[in-house]
Amino acid sequence: MARARVPPQGARRVPPRVSAGLLLYRRRPHLEVFLAHPGGPLWVSRDAGAWTIPKGRIEAGEDPLDTARREFNEETGFTVDGEFLPLRPVVQGGGKVVHAWAIEGDCDPSRLRSNLFTLEWPPRSGRLQQFPEVDRGAWFRADEAMTRVLAGQVPLIRQLLAYASDLGL
Numbered sequence: 001m002a003r004a005r006v007p008p009q010g011a012r013r014v015p016p017r018v019s020a021g022l023l024l025y026r027r028r029p030h031l032e033v034f035l036a037h038p039g040g041p042l043w044v045s046r047d048a049g050a051w052t053i054p055k056g057r058i059e060a061g062e063d064p065l066d067t068a069r070r071e072f073n074e075e076t077g078f079t080v081d082g083e084f085l086p087l088r089p090v091v092q093g094g095g096k097v098v099h100a101w102a103i104e105g106d107c108d109p110s111r112l113r114s115n116l117f118t119l120e121w122p123p124r125s126g127r128l129q130q131f132p133e134v135d136r137g138a139w140f141r142a143d144e145a146m147t148r149v150l151a152g153q154v155p156l157i158r159q160l161l162a163y164a165s166d167l168g169l
Contacts, residue, residue, distance in 0.1 A: 017096040020068040021055025023087065023156055024080060026106050031164050032139045033157060034107060035149055036075055039114060039135035041121055051148040053100060053156065054134065064099045075134045077113030080105045087159045092152030100153075102160045109137040 024034040035051040037043065043050055056071035058064055065084060073079050084101040091097055114132040121129045142161055146154050 017094075018058050018064075018099070019055045019096060020058050020064040020071065020099040021053040021101075022068045022072045022080065022084075023053045023100055023102045023160055024072075024105050024107065025102055025160060025164075026104060026139070028139075031142050031161065033142055033145045033160065034109070034137060034139055035145055036112075036134040037136045037138070039132035040117070040119060041131070043135070048147055049149070049151060051138075051140075051145075052150050053098075053153060054137075055098060055100070058099075065101060068099070068101055074115045076107065076137060077111070078107045080107075085160075085163060087156050090152055090155045092150060096152075098153065098156070100156050102156075102163065107137075109139065112137045 026032050026034075036054045037047075037051050054072045054075040056067065056074070058067045068084075069080070080103055082103050082105060084103050087100045087102055089097055089099045112134065114134040116130040117133055118128050118130050121127060121131075140148055142157055146157050149157065
């Protein structure tokens, strides 16, 4: 019989990584969602299962919806406003908790402007390079979006579909 692992006396529990983001959607005539493709060399050849809602880490004392709005703007250059529909949080692989809100809106992916991050690339080369946090964005019909988005975020799209169905969208 397996025994439960007990942390050593005085050990600190590491809080889960928590982020917040926005699931932007539009009706054309079918429901479409806006997803972002992560930038940088680790994601360049990945597509299916690699896209994400624009999101980021919640800073200490920051309101999660404020985080979601800030991160959406930082990663896309777009500002959205309107009625934010809270979705149930999801847990991605690795334990990251994602809080998300759906909001109806529109944007032109060709106008996306992302913030940058610095990474040593190639690894152990001593060369620091900057890459966009998001290298592109796109609109997808909900069924296709579920094949493109990270597996842990599929439930967010399903929640949006259920909401849309309830409202007859």
